[in-house]
Amino acid sequence: MISSLHGTVLHVEADSVIVEVGGVGFSVAVTPQVSRSAPVGERVLLHTSLIVREDAMSLFGFTTREELAVFSVLLGVTGVGPKSALGVLATLTVPQIADAVAADDDAPFRRVSGIGPKTAKLIVVQLAGKLAPARPAGAAAAAVPAPDLSSQVVQALVGLGWSERTAAEAVTAVSETATDADRSSVGALLRRTLAELGPARESLRG
Numbered sequence: 001m002i003s004s005l006h007g008t009v010l011h012v013e014a015d016s017v018i019v020e021v022g023g024v025g026f027s028v029a030v031t032p033q034v035s036r037s038a039p040v041g042e043r044v045l046l047h048t049s050l051i052v053r054e055d056a057m058s059l060f061g062f063t064t065r066e067e068l069a070v071f072s073v074l075l076g077v078t079g080v081g082p083k084s085a086l087g088v089l090a091t092l093t094v095p096q097i098a099d100a101v102a103a104d105d106d107a108p109f110r111r112v113s114g115i116g117p118k119t120a121k122l123i124v125v126q127l128a129g130k131l132a133p134a135r136p137a138g139a140a141a142a143a144v145p146a147p148d149l150s151s152q153v154v155q156a157l158v159g160l161g162w163s164e165r166t167a168a169e170a171v172t173a174v175s176e177t178a179t180d181a182d183r184s185s186v187g188a189l190l191r192r193t194l195a196e197l198g199p200a201r202e203s204l205r206g
Contacts, residue, residue: 002026002059006045009038017061019044028061029082031090037063051082052159060086066094070131076151077126078168079119087112088123098131100124150175153190162197170197 005028007021017038018025028046030038038044046061047068060082062068067089074085088097091112100108101124109120150171157167174193 002048002050004045004047005059005061007043009040009042009044012038012040017044017046019046019061026059028059029086030061031086033090034061034063049082049155051155054161058082062089064094070094070097072151072155073127073130074123075164076154076168076171077119077123078165079122080115081164084112084114084119087114097127101127101131104128150189152186153193156186156190157193157197166197167193 005019005021005026007019007026009017010020010025011018012035014032014035016027016029017035018027020026028048030046034046046063047065048059048061049068049071051058051060060071062071071082071085071089074080074088075082080088088109092100092108096108100106104124106117106120106124109115109123110117112120115123150168153171154164154167157170158164162170170193171189174189174196178189178192
């Protein structure tokens with residue numbers, strides 16, 4: 001797992017940058033805000049998420065761990081893939097996302113390219129309780145995502161070959177009947193979900 005990159009920017013585009021680390025150039029998908037703040041020749045630190053699929057491995061990078069955490073949480077929402085999750089963070093800040101979820105307001109998410117009304121509503125519903133609302137103006141800290149084990153299990157299943165939709169639905173179903181101990185451990189929840197998916201592996205993949 002590549003969790004961060006610290007190196008020199010070799011090339012910049014509107015939605016990606018190439019960062020050289022130890023003589024190797026890594027192509028990283030980023031928001032326009034990140035690409036504008038990463039001039040060629042400068043050193044940059046990106047917190048990254050590696051998305052592994054059958055036909056590709058893609059890196060998504062963020063300047064803060066809060067953005068990376070929200071990205072991971074968004075991937076756990078049914079119908080939201082990496083590009084859509086990145087689009088949300090390109091349109092809204094972490095505090096704006098947290099406040100919209102806390103207010104049960106899906107309008108900000110409908111403004112994101114590629115996010116329809118149904119998916120916008122799902123974001124609000126499925127992220128409820130997973131993000132701490134932003135503090136009042138003047139407070140020192142902004143919104144910080146609550147730990148989200150489900151999104152980590154979903155990404156582990158995606159890495160094993162299941163589709164994001166199948167993985168998310170399976171994790172949600174298992175979580176509803178799992179014990180508190182299972183829901184508090186990535187390993188335990190992953191094992192429970194794999195046991196649920198196992199008998200119907202071929203029909204649920206894809």
